[in-house]
Amino acid sequence: MTLEPIPDKRKAVVVPDVDPEAKWRPYREPLPAGEHPHRPAEGFKLLGKRVPLIDGPSKVSGQAVYTDDIQLPNMLVAKMLHSTRPHARIKAIDATDARNLAGVVDVLTGLELDPTRKFGVLPLTKDEEPLALEKVRFIGDYVAIVAAEDEWTAKEAVRLLKVTYEDLPSYLKPSEGLKPVPEKIHPDIGIDQSNVQKHVDQEFGRPDEAFRAADYSVRRKWKFQGVTHAFTEPHCVIAHYTAAGRLVVWSATQVPHYVHRALAEVTGLPMHRIQVIRPQVGGGFGGKSDPFPFEMATALLAMRTRRPVKLLFDREHSFYSGRGRHPTENEFALAMDRQGNIKALEIEAVIDGGAFASFGIISTYYNGVLSMGPYKVPNFRYRAAASTRTASPRGPCAGTAP
């Protein structure tokens, strides 16, 4: 399915940059020179005062405990094997050498997982797996996890893992996903034979008439290349399955409750036997708002080894794990009258969701809903398609809209 072009019944008159005749009406009279609208609040106990963070002293003295600062007795170090292919079927994983390496305690691959136990932040789009089950969907996808007595052994074991891939076509532009594709990224998700995960069509007022009647209109295309949060603390998770049969997970997450729910879905444990602890988090900005596959994989590894396991990502894999703001291809059209009032806004957007849905449905709606900003827009049309792509998953970044 493709996005059909909006019937262009209106004559697009491109606005000159400055129209000397236009009389712009300010929303209120400008203040006299030197008068600032935000005068400092005076005579209050709290208003106008700096209020230090309640945990400020612990943070500035280095005592605040972040996930990586926690060290449990007898703890194993986990390392991930990440995919080197954007889209490929996993034919085989040879873990013999890795398992035989002294100091390696366990190796877990997607081939050993229950394929029915998937998860996702939205109940509607549970498309994520703790480790890639059949195929990898982006460079950096999670293929296998190793638990070892120390970091260097774990790294060496990851190096010894041999994966046989069968490459599949990769889709590197959002718009590529709109057409029927030979190999869908998610066989069971996506409208028809495309990688489109969600279509949104919203309209109010009469945008076509407003464009025809408008004094000026302008139509432009924009591309947004996507950004990442670059929180200073890389992803870190510690899982421990205690002797009492309780799964305790410490994670640098913004959403301990979603992680809790996803862990219950993936492990099959009842929720009362799972505890998720969120220590201090070194920045998230939306980038730690998903239950992550590596959190699930670390928990499964802790349940298999019955020892505490810590997984710390390096900066590179924190970036690969993605969830940054969606790259988009946008077409905006704006109609205005001579006084500078907005008469209509029309948007067509193709949103890259990356390899997994994440908050995709919400992002697709918000992209339109929030595009009016603070302006009064009487006539509005928004059409968008969120397409999966063989690239890092996308998600909320300082808000949930591209």
Next chain:
Amino acid sequence: MNKILKLTVNGVAREVAAPDNAILLDVLRESCRLTGTKRGCDMGTCGCCTVLIDGENRLSCLTLAAQAAGKEITTVEALGTPNRLHPIQAAFSEIGGSQCGFCTPGFIMTTKALLDRNPDPDDKEIREAISGNLCRCTGYIKIIDAVKVAAKELAPEPARPTPPIAAPARRAK
């Protein structure tokens, strides 16, 4: 193969068993259990791991532990505790120069080195000094404010014009 390293961390002489290629950051965090020094990028871009080595701000993730042997290493833990904060720490906490707090120890150590060599830095000098530290929460404005407040607090007498950096005390003799 591990070797015994003799380090002086926060005034305490320590003997640490570490391989030749051990990184100072790992030794501080894992062997000394001083986790105030943070691991942000492990490649010298973010400044979260800044410590003082003989009074100079250095990135502990790019420093071999062996390079720091025999030298004075100072981490954020040495400055103050929550009930008795160092003026720099107090300024960062009160002004809001610390939000998520992950970059904060690095900024505080960078500020310490700056104010030790230049007690009254101007805006440009502060910006230059903290240019190796990344903060993703504050937008830096409050950090610069905090450095200024700390400089004022630490000043023994009313602030004087900045002494030129290339004028060590000895030259007066």
